[in-house]
Amino acid sequence: MVLMCSVRSCKTKHTKNSDIKFHKFPKNEELRSKWLLAINNESWFVPSQHSVVCSKHFDMSDYETNALGNKKLKIAAIPKSTIIRRSLLEGTSSFKRQQ
Numbered sequence: 001m002v003l004m005c006s007v008r009s010c011k012t013k014h015t016k017n018s019d020i021k022f023h024k025f026p027k028n029e030e031l032r033s034k035w036l037l038a039i040n041n042e043s044w045f046v047p048s049q050h051s052v053v054c055s056k057h058f059d060m061s062d063y064e065t066n067a068l069g070n071k072k073l074k075i076a077a078i079p080k081s082t083i084i085r086r087s088l089l090e091g092t093s094s095f096k097r098q099q
Contacts, residue, residue, distance in 0.1 A: 005054040012054040022052040040081040
């Protein structure tokens with residue numbers, strides 16, 4: 001199964017060696033509802049267990065970094081319907097492990 005972002009206007013698909021991360025919809029109903037409102041998907045869209053939103057829709061402040069330098073989405077993070085132009089702001093890939 002190919003991972004593809006659930007945001008209607010986004011065509012991002014999982015590719016090998018990509019820095020793009022994919023995040024499953026939260027199980028918490030209240031937070032899931034906020035995600036659905038935030039991404040402006042049609043009212044008929046019901047995310048499945050395989051539905052995901054790509055990291056292009058999250059700000060860097062939506063992530064926390066563990067002791068190994070890996071980034072993890074914060075529990076209360078909510079995606080944006082537009083793509084965050086992280087690479088333009090930072091000039092580098094935001095998900096490569098710091099060395």
